[in-house]
Amino acid sequence: MSASAPATAVRTVQEDILGAAAQCFMDRGYSATSIDDVARRLGATKGRIYHHYRSKADLFFDVYRHGMQMNFDTVQPIAELDLPPARKLRRMTKEHCLAMIRTQPFQRCVWEGVEMLKRGATTPEQRDVLLELQAMRDNYAAIFRQVIEQAKTQGVARFESSSIALQLMFMSLNSPLFWYRKRPGQDEAIINGIAEQCTVYALRGLGLDKEAVGDG
Amino acid sequence: MSASAPATAVRTVQEDILGAAAQCFMDRGYSATSIDDVARRLGATKGRIYHHYRSKADLFFDVYRHGMQMNFDTVQPIAELDLPPARKLRRMTKEHCLAMIRTQPFQRCVWEGVEMLKRGATTPEQRDVLLELQAMRDNYAAIFRQVIEQAKTQGVARFESSSIALQLMFMSLNSPLFWYRKRPGQDEAIINGIAEQCTVYALRGLGLDKEAVGDG
DNA sequence: TTGACAACATACTGGGTAGTATGTTCCCTT
DNA sequence: AAGGGAACATACTACCCAGTATGTTGTCAA
Numbered sequence: 001m002s003a004s005a006p007a008t009a010v011r012t013v014q015e016d017i018l019g020a021a022a023q024c025f026m027d028r029g030y031s032a033t034s035i036d037d038v039a040r041r042l043g044a045t046k047g048r049i050y051h052h053y054r055s056k057a058d059l060f061f062d063v064y065r066h067g068m069q070m071n072f073d074t075v076q077p078i079a080e081l082d083l084p085p086a087r088k089l090r091r092m093t094k095e096h097c098l099a100m101i102r103t104q105p106f107q108r109c110v111w112e113g114v115e116m117l118k119r120g121a122t123t124p125e126q127r128d129v130l131l132e133l134q135a136m137r138d139n140y141a142a143i144f145r146q147v148i149e150q151a152k153t154q155g156v157a158r159f160e161s162s163s164i165a166l167q168l169m170f171m172s173l174n175s176p177l178f179w180y181r182k183r184p185g186q187d188e189a190i191i192n193g194i195a196e197q198c199t200v201y202a203l204r205g206l207g208l209d210k211e212a213v214g215d216g
Numbered sequence: 217m218s219a220s221a222p223a224t225a226v227r228t229v230q231e232d233i234l235g236a237a238a239q240c241f242m243d244r245g246y247s248a249t250s251i252d253d254v255a256r257r258l259g260a261t262k263g264r265i266y267h268h269y270r271s272k273a274d275l276f277f278d279v280y281r282h283g284m285q286m287n288f289d290t291v292q293p294i295a296e297l298d299l300p301p302a303r304k305l306r307r308m309t310k311e312h313c314l315a316m317i318r319t320q321p322f323q324r325c326v327w328e329g330v331e332m333l334k335r336g337a338t339t340p341e342q343r344d345v346l347l348e349l350q351a352m353r354d355n356y357a358a359i360f361r362q363v364i365e366q367a368k369t370q371g372v373a374r375f376e377s378s379s380i381a382l383q384l385m386f387m388s389l390n391s392p393l394f395w396y397r398k399r400p401g402q403d404e405a406i407i408n409g410i411a412e413q414c415t416v417y418a419l420r421g422l423g424l425d426k427e428a429v430g431d432g
Numbered sequence: 433t434t435g436a437c438a439a440c441a442t443a444c445t446g447g448g449t450a451g452t453a454t455g456t457t458c459c460c461t462t
Numbered sequence: 463a464a465g466g467g468a469a470c471a472t473a474c475t476a477c478c479c480a481g482t483a484t485g486t487t488g489t490c491a492a
Contacts (some may be wrong), residue, residue: 008433027337028335028337029247029335031245031247032247033349034449034450044470045470045472046451048469048470048471050451053470055450055451056450101473119245151445159413164414167394167395168391168414172388172421197375197377197380198380201381201384204421204423205421206416206417250479260440261440262480263440263442264439264440267440268439271480272479272481307446395468
């Protein structure tokens with residue numbers, strides 16, 4: 001008890017910081033967000049953040065990592081099920097989309113992290129971390145790639161380039177990141193409806209036939 | 217002659233600045249881009265830019281405006297043609313997507329401008345300009361909205377919410393903004409192939425039937 | 433030829449911010 | 463009970479950058 005209490009406390013402190021940071025980075029973007037902004041949202045000062053993170057970039061990267069981890073936790077179990085590709089893909093895409101909505105601030109940071117690497121305006125050390133995170137993201141995408149290629153092989157999906165199809169699929173499913181806004185009393189059914197529409201759109205885009213798209 | 221020469225010269229200078237700015241804003245994002253960055257790309261100094269633009273924001277907004285203007289010039293003529301909605305939509309989406317690829321730096325600025333307004337971290341004056349530009353963008357989207365709703369009414373498209381369908385369509389068509397990279401000797405055919413795949417994906421997503429999607 | 437203005441370059445200022453150095457409090461161990 | 467360290471807050475520094483003020487050059491009109 002006395003041993004687990006500190007561990008729990010540390011974890012919640014870290015998660016508080018991560019949550020506040022994710023929200024700030026989403027609201028203003030990485031560059032325009034100051035550490036003081038994050039601290040203010042926590043009702044604290046810089047000292048608190050710099051006690052737990054060595055730099056602004058480190059904090060951002062940890063948000064990125066945390067966001068990706070949540071995605072893995074959501075989708076990986078489904079990918080490991082023994083299902084026909086069309087059905088598996090449907091569940092994976094729907095859950096991915098729901099995760100985007102539910103953990104929006106973190107996923108916006110993942111998005112910006114990907115952009116950050118492509119822009120390349122980083123120190124060598126930062127670049128190393130970003131490359132590792134990018135690999136994490138690539139592994140995540142690979143789970144989907146495998147399934148859509150299986151679906152294509154079995155003739156239940158049709159598209160030209162797997163890479164482009166994958167990009168388009170993620171753009172559709174990630175779409176709510178850029179226009180959805182969380183409301184205080186937001187009904188879970190509304191979120192589900194949004195995710196459903198994005199999923200249907202994505203699966204149709206990938207060329208799945210009507211019945212494969214339709215079944216929940 | 218002596219009257220048109222200065223006018224032309226002024227215009228090319230402005231366009232030089234706009235082009236360099238668009239490229240810089242795309243490469244590093246608005247916040248992380250300094251006026252010195254833009255000047256350096258021009259092989260000039262701050263003085264040149266501040267002689268033509270009152271502020272960094274003004275410059276950015278002009279890039280935004282220029283990008284949107286190019287979109288109107290591309291799509292408006294097609295929208296005014298007398299065609300069945302499915303055929304019209306196909307041409308509009310394809311041309312829009314091509315425009316995204318060809319004028320990528322400007323369109324990235326349009327994207328960031330939209331985000332900037334949503335974030336709201338602006339001065340009141342900047343907000344007014346952004347609202348005007350947003351209206352411009354809304355008008356542009358309205359052209360597409362009208363066509364996809366016509367298509368839905370005529371039963372050649374199917375989707376639930378028009379707003380969400382519109383968002384998803386633009387996400388698909390704008391997708392190359394985020395993963396396409398211009399190469400020096402980039403073949404026009406390659407660009408066309410990319411736009412084609414995005415268009416097919418988007419039209420399928422909107423529920424257009426096979427023949428409506430297929431015809432070029 | 434001159435003078436007035438456009439089109440810049442150069443030099444400077446002020447504010448904001450990342451990161452650091454140092455202080456303070458409280459708890460936990462021994 | 464004491465002392466040592468974790469978990470912060472406060473105070474400070476150094477740098478970057480938007481914007482400005484001022485200097486310089488070329489051109490064109492009268």
